[in-house]
Amino acid sequence: MSLLSVSDLGISFGGVVAVDGVGFSVSPGEVFSIIGPNGAGKTTLFNLVTGIYRPQRGDVRLAGQSLIGLSPHLLVRRGMARTFQNLQIFFRMTTIENVMVGRHLAERSSFLSDLLGLPHVARQNRLTRDAAFALLERVGLAAHADANAGSLPYGALKRLEIARALAAEPKVLLLDEPAAGCNAIETEAIDALIVEIARAGTAVVLIEHDMKLVMKISDRILVLAQGRPLAEGTPRTIRDDPAVIAAYLGDHGSREADRAHG
Numbered sequence: 001m002s003l004l005s006v007s008d009l010g011i012s013f014g015g016v017v018a019v020d021g022v023g024f025s026v027s028p029g030e031v032f033s034i035i036g037p038n039g040a041g042k043t044t045l046f047n048l049v050t051g052i053y054r055p056q057r058g059d060v061r062l063a064g065q066s067l068i069g070l071s072p073h074l075l076v077r078r079g080m081a082r083t084f085q086n087l088q089i090f091f092r093m094t095t096i097e098n099v100m101v102g103r104h105l106a107e108r109s110s111f112l113s114d115l116l117g118l119p120h121v122a123r124q125n126r127l128t129r130d131a132a133f134a135l136l137e138r139v140g141l142a143a144h145a146d147a148n149a150g151s152l153p154y155g156a157l158k159r160l161e162i163a164r165a166l167a168a169e170p171k172v173l174l175l176d177e178p179a180a181g182c183n184a185i186e187t188e189a190i191d192a193l194i195v196e197i198a199r200a201g202t203a204v205v206l207i208e209h210d211m212k213l214v215m216k217i218s219d220r221i222l223v224l225a226q227g228r229p230l231a232e233g234t235p236r237t238i239r240d241d242p243a244v245i246a247a248y249l250g251d252h253g254s255r256e257a258d259r260a261h262g
């Protein structure tokens, strides 16, 4: 039974059709990846699914209920969390403080209560130190809890972002290029973390350019090209699909995929 169900999504910006008739569904415990060349519509699709953009057509359902028209912070409360391509870390705060305030930012209840600085709202949404520490343990950063986030290496910051998203206790976690800019060792740590999150029962949706990572950890892959779905299937079917190879993987990509898949 699928948890997240996306059907026939579409949006254009001026004359540019960014996403056109895209659908997919993801079950608890699955890693579902979205790949495609630059400009294929991957990030726009995430923005449609997470309520940042309102689709001009199509539907997004979580556990059977439509999410269309709900704001991103309400979607967080319904169980959908995400990370962004660019780091959203407060570099002058400690690692643990970043996790503690992460939940408050994600669930920000209203502009007015923010403006008024209502303390009960801030307190309710702030994670306790113990809960934040448990999340840091889960992503392998407990030893850095009291270090300034700005002093962490890049791969650790990417894991800190994931810890902040996990603070919302999501049923669905969308990760936008979690391994971008990471070296091979950092990427391995992120790949192990994503697999652990899925094993614990969360549905994970991933945008990632690192084909080795995608082929290794995905249960299913959706390939987009020019805003449209080009193929969907297991890593093996995608790797062998001539249309995918022609449009995206090319020689370099398919060699990477072969290596990753053994």
Ligand SMILES: Nc1ncnc2c1ncn2[C@@H]1O[C@H](COP(=O)(O)OP(=O)(O)OP(=O)(O)O)[C@@H](O)[C@H]1O
Pocket: 013, 016, 017, 018, 036, 037, 038, 039, 040, 041, 042, 043, 044, 045
């Ligand atoms: N807010 C916007 N206004 C106008 N055009 C946009 C907007 N957002 C995206 N686009 C266009 O929509 C298309 C899809 O872009 P998108 O960023 O979703 O692709 P992507 O697959 O995520 O690319 P990348 O891999 O480079 O991140 C592109 O042609 C882009 O220029």
